[in-house]
Structure formats: C-alpha cells, structure tokens
Amino acid sequence: MVTPPDDPFAQVRAAVEACFPVRELWFQDGRPVFTIVPGPDDKTRFLRLRDALDGLGLLPLLRHRDGETVVLLAPKPPATRTRWVWPIGLFCATLVTTFIAGFVDSQGGCVPGLPSPVSGGLAFSLSLMAILFCHEMGHKLVSIWRGIDASPPLFIPMPPLPGLAIGTMGAVIFTRTPAPNRDALVELGASGPIAGFLVAVPILVYGISHSLVISHAAIMANGCQVTAIPTPPLVDLLVRWLLHPSATSDVLMHPMALAGWVGLLVTALNLLPASMLDGGHVTRAVFGSRTHLILSYVAVGVGILFGYWVMSLLILLMIRRGHPGPLDDCSPVTPIHQVAGAVLVVILLLSAVPLATL
Numbered sequence: 001m002v003t004p005p006d007d008p009f010a011q012v013r014a015a016v017e018a019c020f021p022v023r024e025l026w027f028q029d030g031r032p033v034f035t036i037v038p039g040p041d042d043k044t045r046f047l048r049l050r051d052a053l054d055g056l057g058l059l060p061l062l063r064h065r066d067g068e069t070v071v072l073l074a075p076k077p078p079a080t081r082t083r084w085v086w087p088i089g090l091f092c093a094t095l096v097t098t099f100i101a102g103f104v105d106s107q108g109g110c111v112p113g114l115p116s117p118v119s120g121g122l123a124f125s126l127s128l129m130a131i132l133f134c135h136e137m138g139h140k141l142v143s144i145w146r147g148i149d150a151s152p153p154l155f156i157p158m159p160p161l162p163g164l165a166i167g168t169m170g171a172v173i174f175t176r177t178p179a180p181n182r183d184a185l186v187e188l189g190a191s192g193p194i195a196g197f198l199v200a201v202p203i204l205v206y207g208i209s210h211s212l213v214i215s216h217a218a219i220m221a222n223g224c225q226v227t228a229i230p231t232p233p234l235v236d237l238l239v240r241w242l243l244h245p246s247a248t249s250d251v252l253m254h255p256m257a258l259a260g261w262v263g264l265l266v267t268a269l270n271l272l273p274a275s276m277l278d279g280g281h282v283t284r285a286v287f288g289s290r291t292h293l294i295l296s297y298v299a300v301g302v303g304i305l306f307g308y309w310v311m312s313l314l315i316l317l318m319i320r321r322g323h324p325g326p327l328d329d330c331s332p333v334t335p336i337h338q339v340a341g342a343v344l345v346v347i348l349l350l351s352a353v354p355l356a357t358l
Contacts, residue, residue, distance in 0.1 A: 099121040123256050197264075208253075
C-alpha cells in the first residue's frame with residue numbers, strides 16, 4: 001500500500017528519518033516510538049527536528065529507554081493569546097504596594113539624614129521593581145531566544161505587613177512548553193537570578209554608602225524605633241567595606257539598601273535547588289531527575305532550618321507536580337553551562353538570609 005504524501009504520520013516519519021538514523025519503529029499506546037542510533041551531534045539534530053515538527057503541532061522528546069535512545073512525540077500545547085491587562089495591572093499594583101511599604105519603613109525617622117517617607121517610598125519601590133523586572137526579563141529573553149512559549153512577567157503585590165514591609169512576593173513567568181535541551185534549561189533557570197543579582201549589587205552599594213552609622217547610645221537617647229534584620233554575607237561585606245561600623249554602633253539602612261536586601265532574599269529563595277524554582281531548573285538540567293527530586297526535599301529542610309516555613313510548604317506542593325525536564329533529556333550539559341551552575345551556587349551563598357534568627 002502506498003502512503004499518501006499528505007498523511008500526517010508519513011510527514012512525521014520523514015521528518016524523524018531526515019534528522020536521525022532510525023533503527024526501529026514501534027508503537028506504544030498508539031503513539032510511534034523511533035529507536036535511533038545516537039551520535040555526537042544529537043543536540044543539533046534534535047533542534048532541527050523540533051523545527052520540522054512545529055508546523056505539525058507536535059513536540060519531539062529525546063529519551064533513554066532500556067538502554068536505547070528513542071524519539072517520542074507529544075502534542076504541542078496551543079499558543080495562548082496574552083491578555084496584557086493582567087501583567088500591566090499587576091505591575092502597577094506592585095508599584096503601589098512597594099511604594100507603600102517603603103513609605104511605611106521610612107516613617108518615624110529619629111535622626112536626620114535619611115530620606116523622607118515619600119522619597120523613601122519611591123527609592124525603595126523603584127529600586128526593588130528594577131531588580132525584580134530585570135530578573136524576570138532575564139527569563140523572558142531566554143525563552144524568546146530558545147523558542148520556549150512563556151507568559152509575560154506576572155508581579156505579585158502584597159499588602160505591607162507589620163514588622164518588615166516589602167510590598168511584594170516577587171514575580172513569576174509561566175512556561176507553556178519545555179526547554180529544548182539541558183543547556184537551554186540551565187539558561188532559563190540561571191538568567192533571572194544572574195540578571196537580578198547584577199542589578200541588586202550597584203543598588204546595594206549606593207544604598208549602603210548612603211546609610212547612617214549611629215551609636216547604640218544615640219539610638220536610645222533619641223527614642224528611635226528600629227527593627228533588626230538578619231543580613232546576607234554580601235550585605236555584611238559591603239557594610240564593612242563602605243561604612244566600617246564599630247561594635248557599639250548600628251546601621252540605619254537607606255531605602256535602596258533595604259530594596260537590595262529584598263532583592264537578595266528573592267534571589268536566594270529562587271535559587272533553592274527544588275522543583276520548578278530557578279535553582280530547580282538548573283539542578284534538573286545538570287544532575288537529572290533523580291538527584292533533582294532528592295535535592296528538592298533537601299531544600300524543604302533547608303527552608304525550615306532558615307525559617308522559611310511558607311516557602312517549604314510551597315516547595316512540597318510543587319514537588320507533587322514533578323518537573324517535565326527538557327525535550328532533549330539525553331544530550332549532556334556543556335562545560336560553560338556547568339560553570340553557570342557553579343556561579344549560581346556562589347550567588348546563593350552570598351544572598352542567603354537566615355530568617356530563623358529573627
């Protein structure tokens with residue numbers, strides 16, 4: 001029997017055979033499975049196959065099965081039209097809540113030299129939003145470059161809470177299709193934290209250099225109401241380098257320094273090697289699914305140890321959904337992407353904030 005040239009299966013088979021040497025074709029649950037002969041250029045071949053199948057509404061998957069390398073097929077999720085009213089509305093709402101948070105944190109200043117509540121609110125809000133925006137745009141630009149269907153950044157406003165008002169729970173991007181390979185998954189996970197960290201550092205330098213060093217006695221004499229917050233190693237290093245405070249003094253943080261502190265906090269939480277967090281993407285790409293699952297539970301324990309009970313609960317809920325991995329889960333991560341993973345470990349160590357000391 002001659003297969004019509006416009007038969008979808010014939011087109012799929014032709015596309016696979018044009019990209020890979022096929023050793024065997026069989027069916028599982030009614031879906032074709034192509035056993036291929038692996039080669040050193042499988043990563044390039046797979047990207048070519050993904051492009052070839054895009055017009056057919058299919059996504060190829062490259063997997064190891066029983067010692068063989070196989071190509072599987074899955075339906076490609078339909079592209080959804082972005083409704084910009086939500087991203088823009090949430091962005092504006094987060095601008096407002098972070099301004100209120102900065103305003104509240106700048107009230108009750110008992111010494112001259114720090115910004116007024118309005119100036120403090122603007123400095124805190126704009127600085128923090130710059131960090132979060134660059135973080136999320138790092139993800140978005142990689143998703144565009146790598147052909148990953150992803151939503152625009154969705155910022156999460158939060159009413160200022162007593163004690164320490166920050167006005168936001170960060171932002172998220174939802175991906176509708178997996179990363180094409182492990183390299184792209186590393187890039188997707190690493191781009192946000194690296195971009196946000198690079199913006200947070202100069203904001204911290206400016207904010208800390210414009211913070212005030214005041215003695216304990218002066219704080220008591222002026223009746224100042226201050227809140228002690230735990231600081232990550234990077235903030236400690238910058239304070240010692242820029243301000244040289246004595247053992248009998250405190251540092252009253254400038255609103256931009258506080259924004260940088262929050263930026264480091266968000267970065268550290270995202271770099272936990274768990275589930276669908278940024279650190280989870282990199283862990284899944286570099287170490288595979290089994291180690292990723294183990295480290296996800298380790299991250300839950302670390303979150304509890306550091307006082308992040310809510311974050312640990314969210315990770316437990318995300319673990320149940322698993323991680324889809326990249327489309328090509330066979331091609332190894334390149335050395336430069338492994339270096340990027342090591343850089344993220346350094347950023348995590350510099351940014352970690354142990355809330356358990358509060």
